[in-house]
Amino acid sequence: xxxxxxxxxxxxxxxxxxxxxxxxxxxxxxxxxxxxxxxxxxxxxxxxxxxxxxxxxxxxxxxxxxxxxxxxxxxxxxxxxxxxxxxxxxxxxxxxxxxxxxxxxxxxxxxxxx
Numbered sequence: 001x002x003x004x005x006x007x008x009x010x011x012x013x014x015x016x017x018x019x020x021x022x023x024x025x026x027x028x029x030x031x032x033x034x035x036x037x038x039x040x041x042x043x044x045x046x047x048x049x050x051x052x053x054x055x056x057x058x059x060x061x062x063x064x065x066x067x068x069x070x071x072x073x074x075x076x077x078x079x080x081x082x083x084x085x086x087x088x089x090x091x092x093x094x095x096x097x098x099x100x101x102x103x104x105x106x107x108x109x110x111x112x113x114x
Contacts, residue, residue: 002049003031011042011110013103017049020057032064032075041073044106048079058093065097074098078106
């Protein structure tokens with residue numbers, strides 16, 4: 001998995017590309033923990049580049065959202081290929097995640113949170 005970070009409109013955006021599997025989930029958890037520890041509390045995970053998502057990846061998304069909320073922050077996921085969004089819907093994780101259709105929608109939330 002490739003993870004690239006960018007700061008826009010007061011949000012830290014992580015662009016994910018590749019498979020969100022167990023090893024990638026560990027790396028993602030470490031990166032997000034460091035970002036939150038640094039005091040950056042509005043995070044966007046752009047999952048539009050995720051090719052495959054496994055149980056470990058879905059679990060990581062839920063855990064990271066919970067951690068962000070516990071620290072007074074917010075984690076928003078956006079994008080997602082149709083089969084990834086369908087996987088999240090079938091597993092009912094879409095209702096538990098703060099899931100936006102695209103990056104612009106997620107960044108709109110960041111501007112209203114400021």
